[in-house]
Amino acid sequence: MRHEGTREERAARAVDVLVVGAGPAGLAAAARLAAAGAGRVEVLEREPEAGGAARLCAHPGFGADRRGRPLDGPGYAGRAVRAAVRAGAAVRTGVSVTGWAGPLVLETTAPTGLEAVRARAVVLATGARERARPARLLPGTRVRGVLTAGELQRTVALFGPRPERIGQRAVVAGDGPEAGHAVRLLRRAGVAVVAVVGEGPRAAVRAGGVPVLAETAVTEVTGRGRLAGVAVRGRDGRPRTVGCDTLVLTGDWVPEHALARAGGLPLAPGGRGPLVDGALRTAVPGVFAAGGLLHGGEPAARAAAEGRAVATAVLAHLGGGAPRAAEGLPVETSGPLRWVHPGLLGPAPAPLLLQAEHTLVRPLLTVRQDGRVLHRGRPAGVLPAWRSLRLDARWTRGADPGGGPVVVDVRE
Template sequence: MTDHLSLLEPDVLIIGGGPAGLTAASELSARRAGHILVVDREQEAGGIPRHSDHTGYGIRDLHRVMSGPAYARHLVDQAARAGAEIRTNTMVTGWADDHTVEVTSPQGRYQIRPRAIVLATGARERPRTARRIPGDRPHGVYTTGQLQNLVHLHHQPVGKRAVIVGGELVSWSAALTLREAGCTPALMISRYPKAESYAAFNAAGRAVLRVPVATRSRVTQVIGKGRCQAVEIEHLDTGKRRTIECDTVVFTGDWIPDHELARAAGITLDEGTLGPLTDSALRTSRPGVFAAGNLLHPVDTADIAALDGKHVAQQVINHLHGERRSAAGVRLTVSAPFRWIAPQILRPDDPAPARGRLLLWTDEYVRFPKVTVRQDGRAIARRTLPWPASPGRVFRVPSSLLDGVSQAAGPVQISL
């Protein structure tokens, strides 16, 4: 016998209360798109910035510089003032049908059947287990998110000496959090010839935080019974190994989208990003279901995720007004050293992607990247860009490079 669950029918359901979801809610509510409902599984909305207690947020979307917690509070307040309803401690557990989700919250179980859905569930760092790092299983091993949650939200102590695995922007965020918790970041480890973060961050990190970086290196073993005692690292070129004493290890970066709901729905996923396959209007393969933020490009900065939310709002409004996508579309693909591109489909009459940028991920550092666009084996555009393609951060390519793409021809390949 099936339970009879109560049913909510908002105009738009946004799943995920981070920067993308909250910005989409603000924009939709401000433009009177109807009842906008945001659900988030955490106790408070705001996403990762809630426990990222350092400055640098809000630059591109709000044109100001804020701390992570202040930025999160601002986005929540902005959405609420615009008229969006935000429900926290609310977990979407599955799909009742193609456009109805099942929800569990402290108020009980119920269903939500909106006219449109925006998936904005974000991304997470791969933990040690997913990275297959051998050795002991001691206490004191975290991801950046776990560390910041422990320190900034629960005000708990960590260790005294830490090794940070990864050299991305988030790795320096972890270093700041460790310092605040009274833990010395003893070493940062990157498998690349240079740390993946922006040069300015790397220089400032070394000078101000005094964190040395071991490049072209990897962790081969975690050592410790009960509490972490050390890690063994190996230089990838020489094979030389050494042991670094530490009582704390933080695995940073190596992001994967929180795509469980999309997978459960049978929404087509992109093989590169592992998030939903989308066009430049951020439509997924299921009509009426959109996606935005770091679910699509794991991982970009919070302000870029927020601008995705602003971009998707107009596309949701178009859908509510009866606009439907055309069946045609050209697939965008990449070749090495690129790992993925977002969005992945170019349709006629669709808008340019957010900020007029294609987002790509590279596995190699190229100081002066010459980007080539090919269709059916023929080069249709080439451009040397003035910013580097660097592992560990999103590489942005002007979408105008696709102006010569033919909708009647085959897939488009973007390469260096």
């Protein structure tokens, strides 16, 4: 019996590829797909401007332009948007995707009204955000002055560097690049940074002259109405209080996976993004995922590279043949690993990305399947919690396609 589809499916506007999210991954995927002749490629972005979080990062570190001059986040974002548009992709901002009307039909809302859009392929590139205080289970009183680094960037972008909107004395929690960027942004805004609190070793914290409390965690916030200070506890177990009226929480990324969950896509156990194979296919044929949605906090260049990689997989899907869902051996983690990507090891060799729960110094990394050791080694130096480790694909040739899960184990 032929499936006629729901009324929403039948009334949907048709495109060839629908990309959800106009960050580095989504824009790079759209640019490559449009340039390769994939048909009508449309990018939907709920924010009023395309470019993702990079457009709020007013600091260098985003590569260089054609003349070799360093690019900041807005410059990088603008270049990515222009590349997608020049290639022929349609970039629509202020459009929120609210749900699914079918396997490849998305429901959207915009100032112009409601609409359903049908695609031959969907790329989810919705990105990630830093976990806010409630999700971190940080105890204490309910006070103003606790914000994530993303909220700090947005505040400065909207209202300018005005201390009265941020505070006078700030503590930055975290030991990744975002902590250093937050310190510099606070200083430019005229806010004194009294300390950076990082759970990693001092070598993993770069704070530009600000006092660093390494191997230390924020354990409580205090104050009435406005933040008055934070309680911290170091490796020795002794508590102390640092006075401040602003706390900036950095790192600890959580994927923007609401749309993936609404579509019934299985999630990877660690990263909580959609479960994908090496071709970035999800469990629904024709639906792909890439970028920060799968591994938040990675550099924009890596997200863009994955956007180009997912475009290759989408082109193969559009080229004909039976649509295929994600396939392969499950990849599991053991020890202090936050996530492994991809979560399925397919027949085609693909490298793995790993991220630790906390900073590790020359850990022993072992990959096993059914008790057999497929790979063992020690990464050189320090493996920071904020940077992923790339494990090349040579060892995957020893995996048994009919065997059990592949387990990646880390021992300190």
